Structure formats: structure tokens, C-alpha cells
Amino acid sequence: MNALDELAGGLVVSCQPLPDEPDDPMRDPYVQARVAASVVRGGALAVRVNGPDDVRAVRALVDVPVIGLYKHGTDDVFITPTAAHAVEVALAGARIVAIDATDRPRPDGRTFADTVRAVRERTEALVLADVSTAAEGVAAVEAGADAVATTLSGYTEASPRSDQPDLELLARLVALLPVPVLAEGRYRTTEQIRRAFEAGAHAVVTGNAVTSPLWITRRLVPATPRAGDAPENRESR
Numbered sequence: 001m002n003a004l005d006e007l008a009g010g011l012v013v014s015c016q017p018l019p020d021e022p023d024d025p026m027r028d029p030y031v032q033a034r035v036a037a038s039v040v041r042g043g044a045l046a047v048r049v050n051g052p053d054d055v056r057a058v059r060a061l062v063d064v065p066v067i068g069l070y071k072h073g074t075d076d077v078f079i080t081p082t083a084a085h086a087v088e089v090a091l092a093g094a095r096i097v098a099i100d101a102t103d104r105p106r107p108d109g110r111t112f113a114d115t116v117r118a119v120r121e122r123t124e125a126l127v128l129a130d131v132s133t134a135a136e137g138v139a140a141v142e143a144g145a146d147a148v149a150t151t152l153s154g155y156t157e158a159s160p161r162s163d164q165p166d167l168e169l170l171a172r173l174v175a176l177l178p179v180p181v182l183a184e185g186r187y188r189t190t191e192q193i194r195r196a197f198e199a200g201a202h203a204v205v206t207g208n209a210v211t212s213p214l215w216i217t218r219r220l221v222p223a224t225p226r227a228g229d230a231p232e233n234r235e236s237r
């Protein structure tokens with residue numbers, strides 16, 4: 001069974017430290033591997049993991065498919081931005097590699113199609129295209145993607161900002177594409193997850209709401225009288 005079949009109908013949990021928090025104590029392959037093992041125990045059918053070191057550590061501890069990505073740089077395209085990043089994370093043990101498939105320029109000057117080709121030539125990994133619009137999804141499948149995810153909706157100029165998941169984009173991609181479509185981005189409740197499956201999602205990916213204590217705590221602290229004592233506020237006082 002291929003890795004996409006193994007996660008069909010299930011929850012995928014993204015086990016990553018917050019990208020804009022270099023000092024997040026969760027930024028540690030051992031920690032992320034433990035988090036991954038814990039979510040698998042909770043029923044996750046796959047995990048999404050950032051960077052070759054974390055992918056290797058997670059692979060040593062869990063048997064479910066790892067969707068690997070490699071966040072790098074401060075350019076617009078930062079999720080597995082180059083063919084070299086894609087190949088490296090696949091060789092580290094990711095059975096599926098998630099790659100930015102928006103039409104924005106990539107730091108290595110190559111296209112998404114070139115990047116897919118490089119992964120196919122050098123590895124056995126499947127390719128998951130992270131997109132923000134339906135047009136990007138269609139182009140990604142034409143370029144050879146094995147699956148598409150709504151990951152980047154809300155994070156590009158071409159997509160709407162929202163604090164909710166983009167179920168509309170999900171439904172459009174499901175209607176247009178012959179490949180599995182994963183719902184990803186701001187899925188935080190059972191109701192949102194049910195609605196994604198009703199819309200035809202192959203699987204649903206959830207991240208910070210499960211795996212980032214920093215993110216979760218920051219959302220709860222503002223409801224307390226001591227909110228002003230949070231570290232980010234303390235410095236500016």
C-alpha cells in the first residue's frame with residue numbers, strides 16, 4: 001500500500017516547532033519524535049515533520065508514514081523551496097515530501113515540475129503539493145504531484161486571510177483534481193474535521209492546535225488577568 005493509501009480517511013498530525021520562534025524549546029528532534037509517537041498513540045495515521053534531522057528522529061520511533069517538508073529561508077517560498085531540500089528530506093526517510101507548489105519564484109530558479117522530477121529521479125517518495133488556490137492545485141497535478149493540500153491558503157497574496165480553515169478551496173480542489181486532496185491549515189475542532197471529510201478530503205492535517213504548547217498557551221493567556229505578564233509583553237514594558 002502506498003503512503004497516501006495508508007493515511008486515507010485519517011487524521012495527520014503536524015509535529016513542528018513554531019517557525020518564527022527560533023528559541024522554542026520544542027525545537028529538538030528528540031522532542032518532536034516523542035510528540036510524534038504520542039500523536040500516533042492517539043490515533044494519527046501519519047505525521048508531518050520539518051527537516052531531515054526531525055524526520056530521521058521520528059522515523060526511528062514511529063511506523064506510520066512521515067510527510068516530510070524542509071522549511072528554509074525568509075523568501076515567499078519557504079516550504080521545501082528547492083529541489084535539493086526536497087531530495088534531502090526524502091532521503092532522510094519521508095515517504096511523502098510536501099513542497100510549495102505556488103507559482104511564485106523559487107530560490108533555485110527551478111519550477112515545481114523540475115522539483116518533482118528531481119524527487120522522482122533520486123528517491124521513492126511521493127510528492128504532496130502545498131497550494132493556496134485552485135489554479136495552483138491544477139498546475140501542480142499537471143506537473144506530476146501525487147496529492148495536493150490546502151496548506152498555503154491564507155498565507156499567500158492570492159488567497160484570503162482567515163482564522164478558519166479554507167473549506168471552499170478544499171471543495172473546489174476535490175471537484176477539479178483526480179488525485180487525493182488533503183485538508184490542511186487551521187483545522188482545530190472535530191466539527192471542522194467532519195466538514196472537511198464531508199467536502200471530500202482524503203485526510204485532514206492538524207498542527208499547532210495539537211503539537212505546539214507555545215501556540216496553545218498564547219491563545220489561552222489573554223483570558224487571564226495576568227496576561228500582561230506573558231514574556232512577549234514583559235519585554236516591551
Ligand SMILES: CC(=O)N[C@H](C=O)[C@@H](O)[C@H](O)[C@H](O)COP(=O)(O)O
Nearest residue numbers: 014151155185186187206207208209
Ligand atoms: C503555512 C505553514 O507554514 N504551514 C506549515 C506547514 O507545514 C505549518 O506551520 C502548519 O502548522 C501546518 O500546515 C498545520 O497547520 P495548522 O498548524 O494551522 O493546523
